[in-house]
Amino acid sequence: MDNAQTPRTLPRFSATFDPHTLAEIRRAAATGIYDIRGGGTKRALPHFDDLLFLGASVSRYPLEGYREKCATDVWLGTRFAKKPIHLKTPVTIAGMSFGALSAQAKEALGRGATIAGTSTTTGDGGMTPEERGQSQTLVYQYLPSRYGMNPDDIRKADAIEVVIGQGAKPGGGGMLLGQKISDRVAAMRTLPKGIDQRSACRHPDWTGPDDLEIKIEELREITDWEKPIYVKVGATRPYYDVALAVKSGADVVVLDGMQGGTAATQDVFIEHVGIPILAAIRPAVQALQDLGMHRKVQLIVSGGIRNGADVAKALALGADAVAIGTAALVALGDNDPRWAADYAALGTEAGAYDDWHEGRDPAGITTQDPDLASRLDPVAAGRRLANYLAVLTLEAQTIARACGKSHLHNLEPEDLVALTIEAAAMARVPLAGTSWIPGQQF
Amino acid sequence: MPAVDLAVMTKRDLNAALHALPADTNETHWTVANPEGAHAIAAGVDAPITVEIEGHAGYYCAGMNQRATVIVHGNAGVGVAENMMSGRVHVKGDASQAAGATAHGGLLVIDGNASARCGISMKGIDIVVKGSIGPMSAFMAQAGNLVVLGDAGEALGDSLYEARLFVRGAVKSLGADCIEKDMRPEHVAILDRLLADAGVAGVSAREFRRYGSARGLYNFHVDNASAY
Numbered sequence: 001m002d003n004a005q006t007p008r009t010l011p012r013f014s015a016t017f018d019p020h021t022l023a024e025i026r027r028a029a030a031t032g033i034y035d036i037r038g039g040g041t042k043r044a045l046p047h048f049d050d051l052l053f054l055g056a057s058v059s060r061y062p063l064e065g066y067r068e069k070c071a072t073d074v075w076l077g078t079r080f081a082k083k084p085i086h087l088k089t090p091v092t093i094a095g096m097s098f099g100a101l102s103a104q105a106k107e108a109l110g111r112g113a114t115i116a117g118t119s120t121t122t123g124d125g126g127m128t129p130e131e132r133g134q135s136q137t138l139v140y141q142y143l144p145s146r147y148g149m150n151p152d153d154i155r156k157a158d159a160i161e162v163v164i165g166q167g168a169k170p171g172g173g174g175m176l177l178g179q180k181i182s183d184r185v186a187a188m189r190t191l192p193k194g195i196d197q198r199s200a201c202r203h204p205d206w207t208g209p210d211d212l213e214i215k216i217e218e219l220r221e222i223t224d225w226e227k228p229i230y231v232k233v234g235a236t237r238p239y240y241d242v243a244l245a246v247k248s249g250a251d252v253v254v255l256d257g258m259q260g261g262t263a264a265t266q267d268v269f270i271e272h273v274g275i276p277i278l279a280a281i282r283p284a285v286q287a288l289q290d291l292g293m294h295r296k297v298q299l300i301v302s303g304g305i306r307n308g309a310d311v312a313k314a315l316a317l318g319a320d321a322v323a324i325g326t327a328a329l330v331a332l333g334d335n336d337p338r339w340a341a342d343y344a345a346l347g348t349e350a351g352a353y354d355d356w357h358e359g360r361d362p363a364g365i366t367t368q369d370p371d372l373a374s375r376l377d378p379v380a381a382g383r384r385l386a387n388y389l390a391v392l393t394l395e396a397q398t399i400a401r402a403c404g405k406s407h408l409h410n411l412e413p414e415d416l417v418a419l420t421i422e423a424a425a426m427a428r429v430p431l432a433g434t435s436w437i438p439g440q441q442f
Numbered sequence: 443m444p445a446v447d448l449a450v451m452t453k454r455d456l457n458a459a460l461h462a463l464p465a466d467t468n469e470t471h472w473t474v475a476n477p478e479g480a481h482a483i484a485a486g487v488d489a490p491i492t493v494e495i496e497g498h499a500g501y502y503c504a505g506m507n508q509r510a511t512v513i514v515h516g517n518a519g520v521g522v523a524e525n526m527m528s529g530r531v532h533v534k535g536d537a538s539q540a541a542g543a544t545a546h547g548g549l550l551v552i553d554g555n556a557s558a559r560c561g562i563s564m565k566g567i568d569i570v571v572k573g574s575i576g577p578m579s580a581f582m583a584q585a586g587n588l589v590v591l592g593d594a595g596e597a598l599g600d601s602l603y604e605a606r607l608f609v610r611g612a613v614k615s616l617g618a619d620c621i622e623k624d625m626r627p628e629h630v631a632i633l634d635r636l637l638a639d640a641g642v643a644g645v646s647a648r649e650f651r652r653y654g655s656a657r658g659l660y661n662f663h664v665d666n667a668s669a670y
């Protein structure tokens with residue numbers, strides 16, 4: 001037989017040692033250091049796309065799309081706070097720090113949230129005047145590092161969020177590398193300029209739920225019991241974490257799945273610690289229900305919320321509100337193809353850029369470089385965020401009306417089915433076309 | 443001179459009254475009887491007043507204090523004067539863990555001993571402990587001065603930033619990146635001032651050793667990985 005005609009074995013890449021894995025091994029061998037990046041998990045996970053709404057039918061009446069009211073408002077902090085928060089939409093902006101983000105980006109988040117009638121949140125690094133000034137409703141994060149923690153700012157805040165962890169890195173502290181520790185960031189954090197800042201992963205003056213209860217009491221005393229106090233946890237053991245947050249006196253629990261972003265963390269941490277938000281909501285709601293606190297202690301969920309369907313699904317599973325971080329940054333202009341040439345110069349491309357810790361963001365969002373930061377117009381970016389928030393709300397309303405609900409909070413698990421066995425088990429709704437909820441006894 | 447009895451008045455009402463004081467108040471000296479270890483006594487005060495607590499205080503006494511002088515005639519629980527911004531807190535007895543944690547300013551004086559993590563993450567406060575301090579004190583301390591007339595426990599100043607640590611007695615061990623440094627004239631001057639402010643007499647600044655950050659861990663380098 002002619003050799004030229006002999007069928008040849010094609011080069012075959014290993015599924016285990018795929019090209020990305022091989023490149024990471026070579027990079028680790030060359031540098032001796034793990035990969036640090038921003039954002040959330042990039043792997044495919046069971047998510048809201050694995051759920052579908054059933055919509056109305058003979059047994060359910062829909063609401064008229066443009067005529068019949070479908071309310072979207074939400075109250076947060078009704079358990080103990082004298083001044084609970086009332087938002088027009090259940091889509092809030094998650095905590096992101098000045099330091100990780102430019103002052104312009106923080107201002108834009110405040111502007112967009114304010115137009116939409118929702119809240120935005122500070123981050124590890126304190127409250128900036130730009131952010132407070134442009135945010136009608138501002139949640140002040142109380143983090144282990146306590147960078148910039150100031151009772152005057154606590155009194156200016158509309159709520160306090162005690163951060164135990166976040167979905168991208170449950171059990172890990174913050175990280176802000178020297179490139180982003182500008183004079184202003186350093187001064188706000190009482191740190192030397194240019195150091196690689198590693199935030200603590202545990203709070204310095206309390207440990208465990210019994211101490212947390214006393215810490216929350218102190219924060220309430222300082223603020224004369226006016227402000228809602230949130231407790232934010234990364235999704236790991238949501239049933240117990242939510243139960244303990246309730247026991248500790250939280251008004252609101254924020255539950256962040258592993259799709260939630262971070263400014264900078266080890267890739268291995270982002271991809272291998274924590275659970276997807278889809279798997280976390282029902283155990284969290286179960287804890288609230290078992291304690292008789294569902295809808296009394298509000299639940300905000302986050303991690304991978306992208307559209308109004310995700311919002312509606314999160315609420316149908318029992319959440320009171322959602323928070324967005326990554327999607328909000330994209331609405332501002334993060335990873336925009338208009339900066340394609342700049343991304344290419346950094347060795348990446350629009351849509352994949354995640355070296356937020358390096359502070360060279362072409363979109364001017366995850367940077368402290370004055371020239372890059374000036375690329376972002378806070379007014380225009382705020383408008384884009386407001387538009388996006390409006391679309392999320394309208395989309396969620398569209399689905400809710402189709403399910404016959406006059407308020408987004410009337411969505412319920414019964415409105416949902418799952419496309420996969422995994423999603424059915426995690427969301428505790430039946431596999432589509434069956435009455436089977438894996439793990440549930442009948 | 444308001445005299446509050448916490449056996450009669452609630453802590454909530456006490457703190458609310460302290461927070462509501464007008465700028466020109468004549469009620470500048472308060473006494474608090476029967477504290478019985480209540481938490482967050484005189485937390486969040488922002489007024490140039492004096493509050494004397496006639497007994498033991500629980501967690502977070504004088505937390506986030508601004509401008510006030512708070513005196514505890516007894517022991518103080520976890521996190522006394524945590525995140526204090528200014529003013530003065532004086533514990534006549536011993537203090538529990540995390541005394542002066544994350545505080546940005548003011549002076550904390552502890553006549554007795556302080557437990558673990560004294561001055562953890564401190565950001566500008568001055569702390570004078572007349573007794574000894576427990577392990578992991580000044581962990582990640584960023585700024586300010588910690589003065590200890592007695593001894594210090596294990597891992598003093600671990601992952602320290604720019605805080606200055608002065609210890610008169612023995613240090614059981616130093617934490618990662620914390621080293622002994624020369625006591626220069628400016629440090630003696632700082633110490634003399636703090637000892638005077640804390641009412642310490644008959645002790646010379648020359649009796650102390652100074653510890654600070656080696657600054658070796660300020661920027662990550664793989665060769666330092668074993669130190670983390």
